[in-house]
Amino acid sequence: ALVTSFNASATNEPIQPIQAVTPKNPDLVELGKMLFFDPRLSKSGWISCNSCHNLSMGGTDNIPSSIGHAWQQGPINAPTVLNSSMNLAQFWDGRAKDLKEQAGGPIANPGEMASTHELAVSVLNSIPQYRAKFEKVFGSDKVDIDRVTTAIAAFEETLVTPGSRFDKWLEGDKNALNKQELEGYKLFKSSGCTGCHNGPAVGGALYQKFGVHHPYKTDSKIEGRKSVTGKDTDLNVFKVPTLRNIELTYPYFHDGAVWTLEEAVTIMGKLQLDRDFNKKEVDSIVAFMKTLTGKQPDIKLPILPPSNNDTPRPQPF
Protein backbone atom coordinates (compact mmCIF):
# COMPACT_ATOMS: atom_id res chain seq x y z
CA ALA A 1 0.00 0.00 0.00
CA LEU A 2 2.80 2.33 0.93
CA VAL A 3 4.63 1.59 -2.31
CA THR A 4 1.51 2.16 -4.37
CA SER A 5 0.90 5.55 -2.83
CA PHE A 6 4.51 6.56 -3.53
CA ASN A 7 4.12 5.55 -7.14
CA ALA A 8 0.86 7.44 -7.29
CA SER A 9 2.49 10.60 -5.98
CA ALA A 10 5.32 10.24 -8.49
CA THR A 11 2.99 9.80 -11.45
CA ASN A 12 1.34 13.10 -10.68
CA GLU A 13 4.66 14.86 -11.15
CA PRO A 14 5.99 16.11 -14.51
CA ILE A 15 9.31 14.43 -13.73
CA GLN A 16 9.72 10.68 -13.24
CA PRO A 17 12.52 8.82 -11.46
CA ILE A 18 15.31 7.34 -13.53
CA GLN A 19 15.23 3.58 -13.65
CA ALA A 20 18.38 1.54 -13.22
CA VAL A 21 19.36 -0.40 -16.32
CA THR A 22 20.34 -4.06 -16.34
CA PRO A 23 22.15 -4.71 -19.62
CA LYS A 24 20.68 -7.51 -21.71
CA ASN A 25 24.04 -8.31 -23.27
CA PRO A 26 26.92 -7.59 -20.86
CA ASP A 27 29.59 -8.68 -23.37
CA LEU A 28 28.28 -6.19 -25.91
CA VAL A 29 28.29 -3.44 -23.27
CA GLU A 30 31.85 -4.32 -22.24
CA LEU A 31 32.99 -4.14 -25.86
CA GLY A 32 31.23 -0.80 -26.23
CA LYS A 33 33.00 0.47 -23.13
CA MET A 34 36.37 -0.50 -24.58
CA LEU A 35 35.55 1.36 -27.78
CA PHE A 36 34.30 4.40 -25.86
CA PHE A 37 37.68 4.58 -24.10
CA ASP A 38 39.85 3.68 -27.09
CA PRO A 39 41.74 6.68 -28.54
CA ARG A 40 42.71 4.57 -31.54
CA LEU A 41 39.31 5.43 -33.01
CA SER A 42 40.88 8.85 -33.66
CA LYS A 43 43.50 9.80 -36.24
CA SER A 44 45.96 10.97 -33.58
CA GLY A 45 45.52 7.91 -31.40
CA TRP A 46 44.96 10.34 -28.53
CA ILE A 47 41.26 11.29 -28.51
CA SER A 48 38.56 8.91 -27.33
CA CYS A 49 34.86 9.46 -26.74
CA ASN A 50 35.81 9.78 -23.08
CA SER A 51 38.13 12.73 -23.88
CA CYS A 52 35.06 14.91 -24.51
CA HIS A 53 32.46 12.94 -22.56
CA ASN A 54 34.59 12.28 -19.51
CA LEU A 55 32.77 9.87 -17.23
CA SER A 56 34.74 11.26 -14.28
CA MET A 57 33.10 14.63 -14.98
CA GLY A 58 29.43 14.05 -15.65
CA GLY A 59 30.00 12.78 -19.19
CA THR A 60 31.22 16.16 -20.48
CA ASP A 61 34.49 18.06 -20.96
CA ASN A 62 33.46 21.07 -18.89
CA ILE A 63 34.79 23.57 -21.40
CA PRO A 64 32.69 25.94 -23.52
CA SER A 65 33.36 24.24 -26.84
CA SER A 66 35.31 21.07 -27.38
CA ILE A 67 38.95 20.59 -28.26
CA GLY A 68 39.23 18.39 -31.31
CA HIS A 69 42.03 16.91 -33.45
CA ALA A 70 45.05 19.23 -33.62
CA TRP A 71 43.43 21.39 -30.90
CA GLN A 72 40.73 22.67 -33.22
CA GLN A 73 38.09 24.68 -31.42
CA GLY A 74 34.70 23.05 -31.83
CA PRO A 75 31.59 25.07 -32.67
CA ILE A 76 29.38 23.92 -29.80
CA ASN A 77 29.29 22.71 -26.21
CA ALA A 78 29.54 18.94 -25.67
CA PRO A 79 26.33 17.62 -24.08
CA THR A 80 26.54 14.84 -21.53
CA VAL A 81 26.30 11.22 -22.59
CA LEU A 82 24.63 10.44 -19.24
CA ASN A 83 20.99 9.52 -19.74
CA SER A 84 21.36 10.38 -23.43
CA SER A 85 19.44 7.22 -24.37
CA MET A 86 16.33 9.09 -23.19
CA ASN A 87 16.71 11.85 -25.79
CA LEU A 88 14.14 11.97 -28.60
CA ALA A 89 17.13 12.35 -30.94
CA GLN A 90 20.84 13.10 -30.62
CA PHE A 91 22.83 16.35 -30.94
CA TRP A 92 21.60 19.83 -30.02
CA ASP A 93 19.72 19.98 -33.31
CA GLY A 94 18.55 16.35 -33.25
CA ARG A 95 20.25 15.47 -36.51
CA ALA A 96 21.00 11.87 -35.46
CA LYS A 97 17.99 9.71 -34.74
CA ASP A 98 19.59 7.59 -32.02
CA LEU A 99 22.81 6.73 -30.20
CA LYS A 100 23.92 4.23 -32.82
CA GLU A 101 23.56 6.74 -35.64
CA GLN A 102 25.25 9.39 -33.53
CA ALA A 103 28.33 7.32 -32.67
CA GLY A 104 29.57 7.19 -36.23
CA GLY A 105 29.73 10.99 -36.38
CA PRO A 106 32.63 12.03 -34.14
CA ILE A 107 34.98 9.30 -35.38
CA ALA A 108 34.93 10.70 -38.91
CA ASN A 109 34.40 14.37 -38.03
CA PRO A 110 37.60 16.21 -39.09
CA GLY A 111 37.14 18.64 -36.19
CA GLU A 112 36.74 15.90 -33.60
CA MET A 113 38.46 12.53 -33.91
CA ALA A 114 39.44 13.17 -37.54
CA SER A 115 39.64 9.52 -38.54
CA THR A 116 37.55 7.71 -41.13
CA HIS A 117 35.28 4.74 -40.57
CA GLU A 118 37.59 2.68 -42.81
CA LEU A 119 40.70 3.58 -40.82
CA ALA A 120 39.08 3.07 -37.42
CA VAL A 121 37.72 -0.29 -38.51
CA SER A 122 41.07 -1.39 -39.95
CA VAL A 123 42.77 -0.54 -36.65
CA LEU A 124 40.30 -2.73 -34.75
CA ASN A 125 40.45 -5.50 -37.36
CA SER A 126 44.22 -5.70 -36.95
CA ILE A 127 43.91 -6.58 -33.27
CA PRO A 128 43.07 -10.27 -32.64
CA GLN A 129 41.85 -9.66 -29.09
CA TYR A 130 39.27 -7.18 -30.45
CA ARG A 131 38.26 -9.55 -33.22
CA ALA A 132 37.67 -12.27 -30.62
CA LYS A 133 35.33 -9.95 -28.74
CA PHE A 134 33.40 -9.07 -31.88
CA GLU A 135 33.14 -12.78 -32.63
CA LYS A 136 31.79 -13.54 -29.17
CA VAL A 137 29.20 -10.79 -29.39
CA PHE A 138 28.18 -10.83 -33.06
CA GLY A 139 28.91 -14.42 -34.04
CA SER A 140 31.72 -13.61 -36.47
CA ASP A 141 35.00 -11.78 -36.08
CA LYS A 142 34.36 -9.16 -38.73
CA VAL A 143 34.68 -5.62 -37.43
CA ASP A 144 32.60 -3.04 -39.28
CA ILE A 145 31.29 0.39 -38.40
CA ASP A 146 27.77 -0.91 -37.90
CA ARG A 147 28.98 -3.28 -35.17
CA VAL A 148 31.25 -0.64 -33.67
CA THR A 149 28.41 1.85 -33.30
CA THR A 150 26.01 -0.86 -32.07
CA ALA A 151 28.44 -1.70 -29.26
CA ILE A 152 29.11 1.93 -28.32
CA ALA A 153 25.38 2.65 -28.21
CA ALA A 154 24.78 -0.42 -26.02
CA PHE A 155 27.39 0.90 -23.58
CA GLU A 156 25.87 4.37 -23.61
CA GLU A 157 22.46 2.91 -22.81
CA THR A 158 23.87 1.79 -19.46
CA LEU A 159 24.99 5.34 -18.59
CA VAL A 160 21.95 6.27 -16.54
CA THR A 161 22.05 8.00 -13.18
CA PRO A 162 19.29 6.80 -10.86
CA GLY A 163 19.22 7.46 -7.12
CA SER A 164 19.37 11.27 -7.05
CA ARG A 165 17.91 12.96 -3.99
CA PHE A 166 15.12 14.25 -6.14
CA ASP A 167 14.27 10.72 -7.27
CA LYS A 168 14.27 9.57 -3.65
CA TRP A 169 11.80 12.34 -2.96
CA LEU A 170 9.68 11.31 -5.96
CA GLU A 171 9.75 7.77 -4.64
CA GLY A 172 8.30 8.88 -1.36
CA ASP A 173 11.20 9.89 0.89
CA LYS A 174 9.84 13.28 1.89
CA ASN A 175 13.04 14.12 3.83
CA ALA A 176 15.18 13.77 0.73
CA LEU A 177 14.71 17.47 -0.10
CA ASN A 178 15.07 20.39 2.28
CA LYS A 179 12.72 23.35 2.38
CA GLN A 180 14.63 25.51 -0.10
CA GLU A 181 14.98 22.67 -2.57
CA LEU A 182 11.29 21.87 -2.38
CA GLU A 183 10.39 25.52 -2.85
CA GLY A 184 12.68 25.56 -5.85
CA TYR A 185 10.92 22.57 -7.32
CA LYS A 186 7.51 24.14 -6.78
CA LEU A 187 8.65 27.32 -8.50
CA PHE A 188 10.25 25.27 -11.30
CA LYS A 189 6.81 23.79 -11.92
CA SER A 190 4.62 26.81 -11.30
CA SER A 191 6.69 29.19 -13.41
CA GLY A 192 6.60 26.87 -16.41
CA CYS A 193 10.08 25.29 -16.61
CA THR A 194 8.49 21.84 -16.64
CA GLY A 195 6.67 22.78 -19.83
CA CYS A 196 9.99 22.06 -21.54
CA HIS A 197 12.14 20.28 -18.97
CA ASN A 198 10.07 17.24 -18.05
CA GLY A 199 10.01 13.45 -18.12
CA PRO A 200 12.60 11.21 -16.51
CA ALA A 201 15.52 13.13 -18.03
CA VAL A 202 14.03 16.54 -17.10
CA GLY A 203 14.53 17.41 -20.76
CA GLY A 204 15.49 15.64 -23.96
CA ALA A 205 11.88 15.03 -24.98
CA LEU A 206 11.12 17.93 -27.32
CA TYR A 207 12.49 20.77 -29.47
CA GLN A 208 11.93 24.36 -28.42
CA LYS A 209 13.05 27.77 -29.46
CA PHE A 210 15.84 29.28 -27.38
CA GLY A 211 14.64 32.86 -27.05
CA VAL A 212 10.85 32.59 -26.90
CA HIS A 213 10.33 36.10 -25.48
CA HIS A 214 13.73 37.73 -25.97
CA PRO A 215 16.66 36.72 -28.17
CA TYR A 216 19.73 35.02 -26.71
CA LYS A 217 22.85 37.11 -27.30
CA THR A 218 25.71 34.96 -28.52
CA ASP A 219 28.67 35.05 -30.90
CA SER A 220 27.83 31.51 -31.98
CA LYS A 221 26.81 30.94 -35.59
CA ILE A 222 24.87 27.79 -34.67
CA GLU A 223 21.33 27.80 -36.09
CA GLY A 224 19.78 24.83 -34.28
CA ARG A 225 17.05 22.77 -35.98
CA LYS A 226 17.11 25.09 -38.99
CA SER A 227 20.25 23.34 -40.19
CA VAL A 228 18.33 20.06 -40.20
CA THR A 229 14.93 21.15 -41.57
CA GLY A 230 15.98 24.18 -43.57
CA LYS A 231 13.01 26.08 -42.15
CA ASP A 232 13.42 29.66 -40.94
CA THR A 233 10.98 28.97 -38.12
CA ASP A 234 13.50 26.45 -36.79
CA LEU A 235 16.19 29.09 -36.33
CA ASN A 236 17.43 28.85 -32.72
CA VAL A 237 15.26 25.85 -32.01
CA PHE A 238 17.16 23.24 -29.98
CA LYS A 239 16.51 19.97 -28.29
CA VAL A 240 15.64 20.90 -24.71
CA PRO A 241 18.66 19.63 -22.74
CA THR A 242 18.36 17.22 -19.85
CA LEU A 243 18.78 18.86 -16.45
CA ARG A 244 19.89 15.59 -14.86
CA ASN A 245 23.36 16.06 -13.31
CA ILE A 246 23.23 19.71 -14.34
CA GLU A 247 25.61 20.64 -11.49
CA LEU A 248 28.25 18.55 -13.28
CA THR A 249 27.71 19.67 -16.87
CA TYR A 250 28.80 23.32 -16.79
CA PRO A 251 29.27 25.49 -18.72
CA TYR A 252 25.71 25.93 -19.97
CA PHE A 253 23.83 26.48 -23.23
CA HIS A 254 24.84 25.36 -26.71
CA ASP A 255 27.60 27.97 -26.79
CA GLY A 256 28.87 27.06 -23.31
CA ALA A 257 29.00 30.77 -22.51
CA VAL A 258 27.37 30.62 -19.08
CA TRP A 259 29.32 29.19 -16.17
CA THR A 260 26.90 29.44 -13.27
CA LEU A 261 23.52 27.87 -12.71
CA GLU A 262 22.32 31.15 -11.23
CA GLU A 263 22.97 32.95 -14.52
CA ALA A 264 21.48 30.09 -16.56
CA VAL A 265 18.26 30.16 -14.51
CA THR A 266 18.02 33.93 -14.76
CA ILE A 267 18.41 33.75 -18.53
CA MET A 268 15.87 30.93 -18.88
CA GLY A 269 13.34 32.86 -16.78
CA LYS A 270 13.73 36.00 -18.88
CA LEU A 271 14.08 34.53 -22.37
CA GLN A 272 11.73 31.57 -22.16
CA LEU A 273 9.12 32.81 -19.67
CA ASP A 274 9.55 36.61 -19.69
CA ARG A 275 9.97 36.50 -15.97
CA ASP A 276 12.52 38.20 -13.72
CA PHE A 277 13.33 35.92 -10.84
CA ASN A 278 14.69 37.55 -7.71
CA LYS A 279 17.80 36.21 -6.01
CA LYS A 280 15.86 34.07 -3.56
CA GLU A 281 13.88 32.48 -6.37
CA VAL A 282 16.97 31.83 -8.45
CA ASP A 283 18.77 30.30 -5.48
CA SER A 284 15.89 27.98 -4.72
CA ILE A 285 15.65 26.74 -8.31
CA VAL A 286 19.39 26.19 -8.35
CA ALA A 287 19.17 24.31 -5.05
CA PHE A 288 16.44 22.12 -6.56
CA MET A 289 18.45 21.48 -9.72
CA LYS A 290 21.42 20.29 -7.66
CA THR A 291 19.22 17.52 -6.25
CA LEU A 292 19.09 16.08 -9.77
CA THR A 293 22.62 14.71 -9.52
CA GLY A 294 22.31 10.93 -9.51
CA LYS A 295 24.63 8.08 -8.84
CA GLN A 296 27.35 8.24 -11.47
CA PRO A 297 28.02 5.02 -13.41
CA ASP A 298 30.54 2.67 -11.82
CA ILE A 299 33.16 2.25 -14.49
CA LYS A 300 36.05 -0.12 -14.25
CA LEU A 301 38.68 1.30 -16.56
CA PRO A 302 38.94 -1.08 -19.53
CA ILE A 303 42.32 -2.59 -20.36
CA LEU A 304 42.73 -2.20 -24.10
CA PRO A 305 44.46 -4.86 -26.18
CA PRO A 306 47.73 -3.57 -27.65
CA SER A 307 48.29 -2.64 -31.27
CA ASN A 308 50.71 -4.89 -33.10
CA ASN A 309 52.98 -4.87 -36.15
CA ASP A 310 49.95 -4.89 -38.47
CA THR A 311 48.03 -2.04 -36.84
CA PRO A 312 47.90 1.23 -38.81
CA ARG A 313 49.86 3.78 -36.81
CA PRO A 314 48.40 6.91 -35.27
CA GLN A 315 49.05 10.21 -37.02
CA PRO A 316 49.24 12.71 -34.18
CA PHE A 317 51.14 15.47 -36.01
Add this chain to the structure above:
Amino acid sequence: ALVTSFNASATNEPIQPIQAVTPKNPDLVELGKMLFFDPRLSKSGWISCNSCHNLSMGGTDNIPSSIGHAWQQGPINAPTVLNSSMNLAQFWDGRAKDLKEQAGGPIANPGEMASTHELAVSVLNSIPQYRAKFEKVFGSDKVDIDRVTTAIAAFEETLVTPGSRFDKWLEGDKNALNKQELEGYKLFKSSGCTGCHNGPAVGGALYQKFGVHHPYKTDSKIEGRKSVTGKDTDLNVFKVPTLRNIELTYPYFHDGAVWTLEEAVTIMGKLQLDRDFNKKEVDSIVAFMKTLTGKQPDIKLPILPPSNNDTPRPQPF
Protein backbone atom coordinates in the same frame (compact mmCIF):
# COMPACT_ATOMS: atom_id res chain seq x y z
CA ALA B 1 60.53 -27.63 0.62
CA LEU B 2 59.07 -27.11 -2.82
CA VAL B 3 58.50 -23.43 -2.13
CA THR B 4 62.04 -22.99 -0.86
CA SER B 5 63.51 -24.50 -3.98
CA PHE B 6 61.37 -22.20 -6.15
CA ASN B 7 62.61 -19.20 -4.24
CA ALA B 8 66.16 -20.43 -4.56
CA SER B 9 65.79 -20.81 -8.31
CA ALA B 10 64.32 -17.30 -8.57
CA THR B 11 67.11 -15.70 -6.59
CA ASN B 12 69.67 -17.11 -8.99
CA GLU B 13 68.04 -15.19 -11.80
CA PRO B 14 68.95 -11.60 -12.74
CA ILE B 15 65.23 -10.73 -12.78
CA GLN B 16 62.98 -10.98 -9.72
CA PRO B 17 59.17 -11.25 -9.60
CA ILE B 18 57.17 -8.10 -9.00
CA GLN B 19 55.56 -8.01 -5.60
CA ALA B 20 51.94 -6.91 -5.19
CA VAL B 21 51.56 -3.68 -3.23
CA THR B 22 49.10 -3.20 -0.37
CA PRO B 23 48.74 0.54 0.14
CA LYS B 24 49.45 1.74 3.66
CA ASN B 25 47.09 4.67 3.31
CA PRO B 26 44.15 3.87 0.98
CA ASP B 27 42.59 7.34 1.37
CA LEU B 28 45.82 8.95 0.24
CA VAL B 29 45.98 6.61 -2.75
CA GLU B 30 42.37 7.35 -3.65
CA LEU B 31 43.05 11.09 -3.53
CA GLY B 32 46.12 10.58 -5.69
CA LYS B 33 44.05 8.65 -8.19
CA MET B 34 41.55 11.50 -8.43
CA LEU B 35 44.36 13.96 -9.07
CA PHE B 36 45.95 11.65 -11.65
CA PHE B 37 42.67 11.65 -13.58
CA ASP B 38 41.77 15.31 -13.04
CA PRO B 39 42.29 17.45 -16.19
CA ARG B 40 41.78 20.57 -14.09
CA LEU B 41 45.44 20.30 -13.13
CA SER B 42 46.06 21.58 -16.68
CA LYS B 43 45.52 25.07 -18.07
CA SER B 44 43.03 23.84 -20.67
CA GLY B 45 41.05 21.72 -18.24
CA TRP B 46 41.46 18.90 -20.74
CA ILE B 47 44.78 17.16 -20.08
CA SER B 48 45.31 14.89 -17.10
CA CYS B 49 48.23 12.66 -16.19
CA ASN B 50 46.12 9.85 -17.62
CA SER B 51 45.99 11.60 -21.02
CA CYS B 52 49.65 10.73 -21.58
CA HIS B 53 50.00 7.82 -19.16
CA ASN B 54 46.76 6.09 -20.09
CA LEU B 55 46.13 3.25 -17.67
CA SER B 56 44.02 1.55 -20.33
CA MET B 57 47.14 1.37 -22.50
CA GLY B 58 50.05 0.28 -20.33
CA GLY B 59 50.46 3.70 -18.70
CA THR B 60 51.61 5.38 -21.93
CA ASP B 61 50.12 7.30 -24.87
CA ASN B 62 51.46 4.95 -27.55
CA ILE B 63 52.59 7.79 -29.78
CA PRO B 64 56.21 8.70 -30.58
CA SER B 65 56.26 11.97 -28.65
CA SER B 66 53.49 13.36 -26.52
CA ILE B 67 50.78 15.83 -27.43
CA GLY B 68 50.81 18.68 -24.94
CA HIS B 69 48.80 21.87 -24.35
CA ALA B 70 47.57 23.39 -27.62
CA TRP B 71 48.74 20.22 -29.43
CA GLN B 72 52.39 21.03 -28.96
CA GLN B 73 54.64 18.19 -30.03
CA GLY B 74 56.73 17.02 -27.11
CA PRO B 75 60.44 16.31 -27.44
CA ILE B 76 60.47 12.75 -26.11
CA ASN B 77 58.50 9.53 -25.76
CA ALA B 78 56.34 9.19 -22.63
CA PRO B 79 57.58 6.30 -20.47
CA THR B 80 55.09 4.15 -18.62
CA VAL B 81 54.04 5.00 -15.08
CA LEU B 82 53.61 1.27 -14.39
CA ASN B 83 56.26 0.02 -11.97
CA SER B 84 57.87 3.48 -12.12
CA SER B 85 58.32 3.42 -8.33
CA MET B 86 61.14 0.93 -8.95
CA ASN B 87 63.19 3.39 -11.02
CA LEU B 88 66.43 4.68 -9.49
CA ALA B 89 65.22 8.15 -10.54
CA GLN B 90 62.51 9.58 -12.82
CA PHE B 91 62.59 10.78 -16.46
CA TRP B 92 64.79 9.35 -19.22
CA ASP B 93 67.69 11.40 -17.89
CA GLY B 94 66.92 10.81 -14.20
CA ARG B 95 66.51 14.51 -13.44
CA ALA B 96 63.81 13.95 -10.79
CA LYS B 97 64.89 11.95 -7.79
CA ASP B 98 61.53 10.28 -7.12
CA LEU B 99 57.86 10.16 -8.07
CA LYS B 100 56.92 13.02 -5.77
CA GLU B 101 59.52 15.34 -7.24
CA GLN B 102 58.54 14.22 -10.75
CA ALA B 103 54.80 14.89 -10.35
CA GLY B 104 55.26 18.64 -9.99
CA GLY B 105 56.93 18.82 -13.41
CA PRO B 106 54.22 18.18 -16.01
CA ILE B 107 51.61 20.37 -14.29
CA ALA B 108 53.76 23.47 -14.77
CA ASN B 109 55.51 22.42 -17.99
CA PRO B 110 54.28 24.83 -20.71
CA GLY B 111 54.58 22.03 -23.30
CA GLU B 112 52.55 19.55 -21.26
CA MET B 113 49.76 20.66 -18.89
CA ALA B 114 50.79 24.33 -19.10
CA SER B 115 49.34 25.31 -15.75
CA THR B 116 51.22 26.67 -12.73
CA HIS B 117 51.40 25.13 -9.29
CA GLU B 118 49.57 28.20 -7.94
CA LEU B 119 46.71 27.87 -10.44
CA ALA B 120 46.35 24.11 -10.03
CA VAL B 121 46.32 24.47 -6.25
CA SER B 122 43.78 27.29 -6.38
CA VAL B 123 41.47 25.15 -8.51
CA LEU B 124 41.61 22.34 -5.95
CA ASN B 125 41.30 24.73 -3.03
CA SER B 126 38.08 26.13 -4.47
CA ILE B 127 36.40 22.72 -4.31
CA PRO B 128 35.10 21.80 -0.84
CA GLN B 129 34.89 18.08 -1.63
CA TYR B 130 38.61 18.08 -2.48
CA ARG B 131 39.45 20.09 0.64
CA ALA B 132 37.59 17.52 2.76
CA LYS B 133 39.70 14.74 1.25
CA PHE B 134 42.92 16.64 1.93
CA GLU B 135 41.74 17.21 5.49
CA LYS B 136 41.03 13.53 6.00
CA VAL B 137 44.41 12.50 4.67
CA PHE B 138 46.72 15.28 5.89
CA GLY B 139 44.89 16.52 8.99
CA SER B 140 44.04 19.97 7.61
CA ASP B 141 42.17 21.13 4.54
CA LYS B 142 44.99 23.16 3.06
CA VAL B 143 45.80 22.13 -0.50
CA ASP B 144 49.38 22.81 -1.53
CA ILE B 145 51.63 21.40 -4.22
CA ASP B 146 53.59 19.34 -1.72
CA ARG B 147 50.42 17.50 -0.71
CA VAL B 148 49.24 17.18 -4.30
CA THR B 149 52.48 15.53 -5.40
CA THR B 150 52.59 13.35 -2.27
CA ALA B 151 49.15 11.99 -3.12
CA ILE B 152 49.90 11.44 -6.81
CA ALA B 153 53.13 9.62 -5.93
CA ALA B 154 51.27 7.42 -3.42
CA PHE B 155 48.83 6.45 -6.17
CA GLU B 156 51.63 5.75 -8.63
CA GLU B 157 53.32 3.46 -6.08
CA THR B 158 50.30 1.16 -6.38
CA LEU B 159 50.70 0.89 -10.16
CA VAL B 160 52.69 -2.34 -10.16
CA THR B 161 52.02 -5.29 -12.44
CA PRO B 162 52.69 -8.62 -10.73
CA GLY B 163 51.50 -11.97 -12.06
CA SER B 164 53.11 -12.01 -15.52
CA ARG B 165 53.77 -15.39 -17.04
CA PHE B 166 57.46 -14.77 -16.59
CA ASP B 167 56.96 -14.15 -12.87
CA LYS B 168 54.94 -17.35 -12.59
CA TRP B 169 57.89 -19.12 -14.18
CA LEU B 170 60.31 -17.44 -11.77
CA GLU B 171 58.07 -18.57 -8.93
CA GLY B 172 58.38 -22.16 -10.02
CA ASP B 173 55.64 -22.82 -12.58
CA LYS B 174 57.84 -24.38 -15.23
CA ASN B 175 54.92 -24.60 -17.69
CA ALA B 176 54.35 -20.86 -17.62
CA LEU B 177 56.77 -20.35 -20.54
CA ASN B 178 56.85 -22.32 -23.77
CA LYS B 179 60.03 -23.52 -25.44
CA GLN B 180 60.54 -20.46 -27.63
CA GLU B 181 59.98 -18.08 -24.73
CA LEU B 182 62.44 -19.95 -22.54
CA GLU B 183 65.02 -19.97 -25.31
CA GLY B 184 64.46 -16.24 -25.68
CA TYR B 185 65.07 -15.73 -21.99
CA LYS B 186 68.27 -17.80 -22.08
CA LEU B 187 69.54 -15.75 -25.02
CA PHE B 188 68.48 -12.52 -23.28
CA LYS B 189 70.77 -13.55 -20.41
CA SER B 190 73.63 -15.14 -22.32
CA SER B 191 73.98 -12.35 -24.84
CA GLY B 192 74.20 -9.70 -22.12
CA CYS B 193 70.82 -7.91 -22.13
CA THR B 194 70.50 -8.58 -18.40
CA GLY B 195 73.67 -6.60 -17.81
CA CYS B 196 71.44 -3.54 -18.20
CA HIS B 197 67.86 -4.84 -18.04
CA ASN B 198 67.72 -6.60 -14.69
CA GLY B 199 66.05 -6.51 -11.26
CA PRO B 200 62.30 -6.75 -10.68
CA ALA B 201 61.53 -4.05 -13.28
CA VAL B 202 63.90 -5.58 -15.88
CA GLY B 203 65.41 -2.11 -16.11
CA GLY B 204 65.15 1.17 -14.26
CA ALA B 205 68.13 0.41 -12.02
CA LEU B 206 71.04 2.11 -13.77
CA TYR B 207 72.14 4.62 -16.42
CA GLN B 208 73.81 3.40 -19.58
CA LYS B 209 74.95 4.84 -22.84
CA PHE B 210 72.58 4.29 -25.79
CA GLY B 211 75.05 3.41 -28.53
CA VAL B 212 77.84 1.52 -26.75
CA HIS B 213 79.28 0.00 -29.94
CA HIS B 214 77.58 2.00 -32.68
CA PRO B 215 75.73 5.32 -32.54
CA TYR B 216 71.91 5.47 -32.61
CA LYS B 217 70.66 7.41 -35.64
CA THR B 218 67.93 9.83 -34.64
CA ASP B 219 66.63 13.31 -35.42
CA SER B 220 66.06 13.91 -31.73
CA LYS B 221 68.09 16.62 -30.05
CA ILE B 222 67.80 14.94 -26.65
CA GLU B 223 71.17 14.58 -24.90
CA GLY B 224 70.28 12.27 -22.00
CA ARG B 225 72.18 12.52 -18.69
CA LYS B 226 74.44 15.20 -20.15
CA SER B 227 71.68 17.73 -19.66
CA VAL B 228 71.67 16.86 -15.95
CA THR B 229 75.39 16.50 -15.22
CA GLY B 230 76.81 18.74 -17.92
CA LYS B 231 79.43 16.09 -18.67
CA ASP B 232 80.26 15.20 -22.29
CA THR B 233 80.69 11.58 -21.25
CA ASP B 234 76.99 11.58 -20.32
CA LEU B 235 75.89 12.38 -23.88
CA ASN B 236 73.31 9.75 -24.92
CA VAL B 237 73.36 8.14 -21.51
CA PHE B 238 69.83 7.24 -20.40
CA LYS B 239 68.14 5.44 -17.61
CA VAL B 240 67.76 1.87 -18.83
CA PRO B 241 63.99 1.54 -19.37
CA THR B 242 61.92 -1.15 -17.71
CA LEU B 243 60.95 -3.97 -20.05
CA ARG B 244 57.92 -4.86 -17.93
CA ASN B 245 54.76 -4.61 -20.11
CA ILE B 246 56.96 -3.78 -23.08
CA GLU B 247 54.36 -5.22 -25.46
CA LEU B 248 52.06 -2.39 -24.33
CA THR B 249 54.48 0.54 -24.33
CA TYR B 250 55.28 0.94 -28.04
CA PRO B 251 56.70 2.86 -29.77
CA TYR B 252 60.23 2.32 -28.44
CA PHE B 253 63.30 4.33 -27.46
CA HIS B 254 63.44 7.87 -26.15
CA ASP B 255 62.51 9.22 -29.59
CA GLY B 256 59.66 6.72 -30.03
CA ALA B 257 60.93 6.05 -33.54
CA VAL B 258 60.73 2.26 -33.45
CA TRP B 259 57.33 0.57 -33.59
CA THR B 260 58.14 -3.12 -33.44
CA LEU B 261 59.85 -5.16 -30.76
CA GLU B 262 61.69 -7.06 -33.48
CA GLU B 263 63.37 -3.86 -34.64
CA ALA B 264 64.07 -2.71 -31.07
CA VAL B 265 65.78 -6.01 -30.24
CA THR B 266 67.81 -5.93 -33.43
CA ILE B 267 68.98 -2.40 -32.64
CA MET B 268 69.81 -3.24 -29.03
CA GLY B 269 71.82 -6.28 -30.15
CA LYS B 270 73.85 -4.28 -32.65
CA LEU B 271 74.33 -1.02 -30.76
CA GLN B 272 74.71 -2.25 -27.20
CA LEU B 273 76.31 -5.67 -27.74
CA ASP B 274 77.77 -5.49 -31.28
CA ARG B 275 75.83 -8.61 -32.13
CA ASP B 276 73.69 -9.43 -35.16
CA PHE B 277 70.79 -11.59 -34.06
CA ASN B 278 69.18 -13.75 -36.74
CA LYS B 279 65.43 -13.83 -37.18
CA LYS B 280 64.95 -16.89 -34.99
CA GLU B 281 66.93 -15.28 -32.19
CA VAL B 282 65.06 -12.00 -32.45
CA ASP B 283 61.71 -13.79 -32.46
CA SER B 284 62.60 -15.78 -29.36
CA ILE B 285 63.70 -12.70 -27.42
CA VAL B 286 60.50 -10.92 -28.47
CA ALA B 287 58.45 -13.94 -27.42
CA PHE B 288 60.21 -13.85 -24.02
CA MET B 289 59.64 -10.11 -23.62
CA LYS B 290 55.90 -10.55 -24.22
CA THR B 291 55.78 -12.82 -21.15
CA LEU B 292 56.68 -9.73 -19.08
CA THR B 293 53.17 -8.30 -19.39
CA GLY B 294 51.67 -8.43 -15.91
CA LYS B 295 48.25 -7.94 -14.46
CA GLN B 296 47.26 -4.35 -15.20
CA PRO B 297 46.06 -2.30 -12.22
CA ASP B 298 42.34 -2.54 -11.50
CA ILE B 299 41.18 1.04 -11.66
CA LYS B 300 37.71 2.19 -10.80
CA LEU B 301 37.25 5.45 -12.66
CA PRO B 302 37.19 8.21 -10.04
CA ILE B 303 34.18 10.52 -9.92
CA LEU B 304 35.58 14.03 -9.64
CA PRO B 305 33.84 16.70 -7.56
CA PRO B 306 32.48 19.50 -9.75
CA SER B 307 33.96 22.96 -10.05
CA ASN B 308 31.77 25.72 -8.67
CA ASN B 309 31.26 29.46 -8.99
CA ASP B 310 34.59 30.11 -7.23
CA THR B 311 36.72 27.78 -9.32
CA PRO B 312 39.15 29.43 -11.74
CA ARG B 313 37.98 28.57 -15.23
CA PRO B 314 39.93 26.48 -17.73
CA GLN B 315 41.67 28.33 -20.56
CA PRO B 316 41.51 25.88 -23.45
CA PHE B 317 42.05 28.38 -26.28
